[in-house]
Amino acid sequence: MIDRDVRNRWLAGITVGLLVGTASACTCSKQPPPPAPNVETVSAPTSITAAPTETAPGQPPAVLPPATLVGSAIARSPDGNTLYIADETNSKLHVVPLALAAPRLDGKVPFESVALPGPPAQVVVTNEHVFVTIRNPGLLWVGTPRAAEDVTSSEADAAVTETFTVDLPADAFGLTLTQNGRAVVTSAWPAQVSYVDVAQRRKLWSVEVPREPRGVVVDETAKAAWITHLVGSAVTRVPLDEAATAVAPAGSPPPSPVQPDAPPIPERVNLPAAPLRAPDSPLAAALGYGAVLSPDGQRYYVARHALGAQGKNAWFGAATVDVLDVATRSAVSPGRPHAAAVAKSELAQQLISGGDTQVPGSSLTPFTQPRAIVYRKSTRTLLVAGEGDDRVAELDADALDPTMAVIATYPVGADYHATYHVPKHCAAPAGLVLSHDESRLWVYCAATNDIAEVLLSAPDGASGSPPAAPTTPAASATAGSAAPASTPTQNPNGASTDSPGETPSAPAFGVVARLHLLDDPLGPGGSTGRKLFYSAIDFPTSGGLACAGCHPEGRDDGHVWHEATFTTEDGTKTNFVGHAANIPVEAHTQGYARRTPMLAGRVNAPGPYGWHGESANINARVLVGFGLHRWGAEPETPPAERNKRAAVLLEYVRRGLVPPARDAVPLTAQEQRGKELFENPNIGCAICHPPKSGFTTRRPYRLTPPLPLVTGFDEDPESRYKIPDLRFLKQRAPYFHDGSAPSLKHLLENNDYRMGNTATLSAEDRGALQAYLETL
């Protein structure tokens, strides 16, 4: 899509702009050379020709296009010789030189770490600069790498020095550079998209979008940014055509053709989640961390989770890559037929499983909890990082539904713990970057803070002639398996990998080297808790979807789950399901409404916990959660092991989850008025939501009159719900345990006398109260 000439023009333009600046104080520190064991060379592949370097050693560097203009937690330099990793846990940018001959990870070359002004999210690297989004404070951080041929550099020179920063709304996350020298950045918690003029080092505009914007890509042809969201199935299109961004009110004269500072009006574009698995209505989606455009710009691929998707034992839904036809802005998947054609053998008609053929029988989780996605041009495939199952799935990008067109899977986690099924190496992959020739993939694993180098299957292997057919039973390290990852694994289509320590033969594909960056600052307990929080394959903890599947980054998926009691082959148990249609019809229940709560920064109280305050403390609540978050019964697990899991998870959610970054600003007059109303005993808000105790008494409370029953749910016989903590309220819509209030405004306008005396307030005062609540 972006040819080299265009990129070079972009680079030239951006360089002129940047050279006029002066580098600010260096905030960098050189990391001591890691000990040799940091890099594990798993095996020496022999079947793939080494990738050529684009810059021969000793030669002046050529002006090369960036590897990609789209941000990720890991990026490589245009010359292919260096990896850059955004380490959010340690607020550092790691700079990892690659061995020039391959290029590949090499333990002989020490990596360096650069201190950043806050936790980073994504990084993009051009010939001249390194661009990083910083979550707190919200910044676009721009640094200059140390020149390779700079003979004046000394040991004290950092790998990257800060050149300048641009202030942005807090929680800056997604990043993409455009060909005309701009940057588009999403700010997740404040729900903003910002447009930055890099050369002028200033923000042109920020515009509000629906909650939790994350991944951003730019359609250069149409001059528009496409935004994914952590919550909801629709995506957002933000026009970037500067001639069109000056939006005039209706009836006013036409705007000036060029007003780059005028914010555009974002458009919502429906993109149904997993339509082939949808029941009778479109599904909700979550975990839209990232997306990618096809090189021709015609297809937009969004990797995420479809809540309530149908399938065998599908309590949690299904992983999905939903594809949008950019030109028509419609889904590529055809959707389910109204009267599907079916042919069934008599044998199938007699078997119970023969009744499962109305919806796809393919795995619900070819990957679990997608966290990053890249397009592999040479094979027309997609590579998706599965945060929950420590692997990367390669999917057919030509498919109408890529999740039903799995070409290969590459397990990256290794050395799994004997008790907790979490890996020592490469847990929770969060970033992907391809080598120039696309034969290698570098995977950044956030929960273990390390990199895995993956040799990918050959292009012809992905286009109809995969590698040798499997000779052993498949998928020993996949979701749904407890087999140790030290066993060589093969996916059903032939790609294979070995794990360190066992090298019976050189693997043709899979992990070939690993590099550990920094240890977890939380120590052993918190570190294990971190891995468990993101892992979907520790079966005693949950049945196929991790804590982070519903509480991404400790936040929430915006979904109202169904807590239902029904019978499976495990007996009669109470489980959560994503949609009433996931419940066996014989149960004659739709379940009780359970809106996912946010955890980060809201789990420090001693107790009680649970929807009705039924769990005395959070430890008890976590243990209850082990049983709720699965299909059927918990496996038999010694109580000591269950308690250990709860203890380490608790350590992580209290110490490791980071509350959303927000800009600290003084209250406006309206917000101050709202504060006074909130604390006024005659209005009564603070009686149940006292500010001194986290805006909650944590007591169960019966809303009177009761909320109308929401369609699709059963009436909960226990009508007293624990009073919720109001912190971080603004970005936690929809509200109430049943999600029946889509906005705070709606909640206040329809409150009646359920909570305090807000019904007596004027519209102006209600607005003031809402404004104050949004600051909490």
Place this chain on the structure above:
Amino acid sequence: MTSLAGNPRARSLRVQTVRLLLPLLLAGAITGIVRSATSTVVPPPTPSGATPVPILPAQPAAPSSDRAPTVASAPPALAPSSPIAPSPIAPSPIAPEPLAPAPTSEVWSKTPVLTPRRAVGPRARACQVQAVGEWFKVRCLGLATSAITELGGNSQNVYLHLDAPNDDGLPREGVIVFALQPRARRVFSFWTLGDGYDGPLTVIAGVVVQAYWQGNEPVVLLHDALNQPVRTAQSELRARAAASATTAKEPRP
């Protein structure tokens, strides 16, 4: 669907079925149980007054310079009995209106086997694709096809067929015939048998077929289905029991 796994009555039927079939299957003698099963065919929606006419085969293979090199993949594996050599799918003209009647068996028998854009996995690579104008036919050779379902798209102009079962009652191959008109998009699943909660005779997804037009080029993709059932406590126990049994049988060094 999902509900059947938890239905005690249905589970009882499943257990009975598996108990009955498994020993017989292992003995290679389940004839008589499902011998009467014949092919199940979705009746073709015959256009009123339409008279079957021979349809010319698609254009012979022609190099397509605008196709990415990876698309020109190796020909798929063919069954020894396949009478016609494979050739790449040729770009076809936009389908005429109205849709021509489905080709007859005689026409199909003379139509060459084509190379789909992508066939991934041993089961998918064993499938044969043919095209006559806008009509397509997919047969997966050697796949014990327990069912075929249409998962996505318009249900018109779709014909599904299962061959009569073997003497032992196990299903044989199946065929999908469908029209692929401009802008049409279709997704089908061939189902087979494998391990699962019905024991070794569980109906599981076998091959997924996805088809659509890309400009003037028909795209047919065949992929082996990835089967990874959601774990349950009972499935864990079964897996452990199976693992223990395997370990017990292994000779000591």
